[in-house]
Amino acid sequence: MQIIKTKEELRRVVDTCKSGRKTIGLVPTMGALHEGHASLVRRAVSENNVCVVSVFVNPTQFNNKEDLALYPRDLQRDAELLASLGTHFVFAPSPEEMYTAEEVNRTFAFDFGGLDKVMEGKMRPGHFNGVVQVVSRLFYLVRPDRAYFGEKDFQQLAIIRFMVDRSALAGTFGNLRIVGCPIVREASGLALSSRNERLNEEEKATAVAISRTLKDSLNWAKTQTVKEVKKMVTDTINSVEGLETEYYEIVDKTTLLPTDTFDNAIGCVTVYCGKVRLIDNIQY
Ligand code: PAF
Numbered sequence: 001m002q003i004i005k006t007k008e009e010l011r012r013v014v015d016t017c018k019s020g021r022k023t024i025g026l027v028p029t030m031g032a033l034h035e036g037h038a039s040l041v042r043r044a045v046s047e048n049n050v051c052v053v054s055v056f057v058n059p060t061q062f063n064n065k066e067d068l069a070l071y072p073r074d075l076q077r078d079a080e081l082l083a084s085l086g087t088h089f090v091f092a093p094s095p096e097e098m099y100t101a102e103e104v105n106r107t108f109a110f111d112f113g114g115l116d117k118v119m120e121g122k123m124r125p126g127h128f129n130g131v132v133q134v135v136s137r138l139f140y141l142v143r144p145d146r147a148y149f150g151e152k153d154f155q156q157l158a159i160i161r162f163m164v165d166r167s168a169l170a171g172t173f174g175n176l177r178i179v180g181c182p183i184v185r186e187a188s189g190l191a192l193s194s195r196n197e198r199l200n201e202e203e204k205a206t207a208v209a210i211s212r213t214l215k216d217s218l219n220w221a222k223t224q225t226v227k228e229v230k231k232m233v234t235d236t237i238n239s240v241e242g243l244e245t246e247y248y249e250i251v252d253k254t255t256l257l258p259t260d261t262f263d264n265a266i267g268c269v270t271v272y273c274g275k276v277r278l279i280d281n282i283q284y
Contacts, residue, residue, distance in 0.1 A: 001083040003075075003090045007098075010091050010141055014052075018143065022049035026144035028135055031055040031092075032072040032194035033081050036184040040148040043181060045086040052142050053082050054091040059104055061130030067277075072197050091142070098137065108133050112159050115256050119249055119268055120155050120279070128159050135160055139173050147176060152183045152191050154266060154281050158256055183281070185211060191280045198276045206242040207273045213237050214282040217267060221284050226250050226260045229267075237271055246270040246277070253283070 004010050017024055025044030029037050033055075044051040055078055062068035075092055082090055095104060108129040115121070116128040139147065149157045161178050184192045189211035190204065199207060213236045220229050234248045248269045252259045259265050262284040270279045 001079070001087050001090060003079060003092055005093055005097065007093065007141055010089075013089055014141070014143055017050050023145040024048055024050045024052060024142060026138065026142045026147045027051070027053045028138050028147065028149070029053060029055055029078075030057045030071065030194065031075065031078050032197060033078045034184075034192045034194065034196075036150055036152065036192040038081065038085055039184050040150060040181050041082065041085045041087055043179065044146065044148050047146060047179075048144075050088045051086065052089045052091060052144070053087050054093075054138055054142075056091070056093055056098065056134065058098075058130060058134040059095055060099070060108075060133050061127050063124050063126055070198065072194055091138075098134065110163065112162055115155070115159050115162055118155075118251065118256050118258075119247060120270070123246060123270065128156065131156055132159065132163055136163065139164075139176060143174065144176060145174075146179050148179045148181055150183065151180050152193070152279065152281065154253075154268060155256060158253075189215065191278075193278060195276050195278060199273060203242065203273050203276065206240060207271075207278060209240045209243060210237060210269065210271050210273075210278060210280050214267060214269065214280060217282060218284065221262050226262065226265070233267065233269065237269070242274060244272045246272060250284070 025048030027040045027044050041053060057071050057073060059068055079090055110129055110132050121128050151157060157180050164173055164176055164178055167173055188208045190208050191211060213233055217229050217233050220232055230248055230250055234245050237243050237245045249258060250265050250267045251257055253264050253266045265284045266281055268281045
């Protein structure tokens with residue numbers, strides 16, 4: 001496995017793969033890798049000739065400077081895991097390699113057809129512009145055949161699909177296919193997240209109530225309305241000491257707009273467990 005730090009070197013490697021007609025699978029990450037990322041990498045390795053994993057804590061998607069500073073970083077540990085999974089190339093650039101001083105501060109404003117106006121987009125203004133800014137740059141650099149994203153960040157996945165579909169006519173990203181992969185959970189049900197590293201043991205045990213409540217809501221949905229289920233989920237999570245729901249929305253999986261039926265619906269939740277902001281979702 002080769003660790004690449006510059007765009008120049010990455011371009012050379014990609015050119016060699018392309019001239020050898022090798023398919024490329026890209027897994028974009030911000031490091032602090034866990035079994036959820038590993039599942040994406042395994043899939044990318046098995047479905048492509050070459051697997052590229054990017055490890056880059058993208059400053060432009062953080063609207064909270066403290067969150068950016070606290071984001072866990074350990075390239076050596078990540079590289080060991082990636083090598084064991086059969087990754088061919090790790091792209092781990094510095095912020096200066098990815099952005100000019102002007103770019104890192106510029107507010108991009110992409111049109112996501114309203115997908116970014118709800119839930120995470122509403123709570124974290126500019127977040128998805130930053131995500132798409134880096135992801136589109138990675139797509140230009142790596143020119144992947146497939147790119148892999150977890151369904152835990154369901155809204156991010158929907159927005160990236162939208163961006164790629166929009167550019168399809170222009171052929172911007174070739175025949176790139178976006179592959180969504182299921183959430184990976186601990187045995188307790190807690191959705192894996194790099195942020196879990198910031199939970200202490202007690203908080204980790206408390207946070208289990210989030211996935212347990214979402215799972216229970218599948219049963220509630222059999223007899224209750226969307227409005228009632230929303231209230232039950234929010235009240236149940238908030239009744240647990242140490243948990244505070246920021247939002248729980250039941251939305252249409254395609255438009256991400258609030259829905260009043262359970263057809264094609266997904267429930268997305270954001271919960272503060274102490275100071276750590278956790279997200280999870282459930283498909284009805
Ligand atoms: O999901 C993430 O880890 C990030 O948002 C991504 C897609 C790697 C872009 O920085």
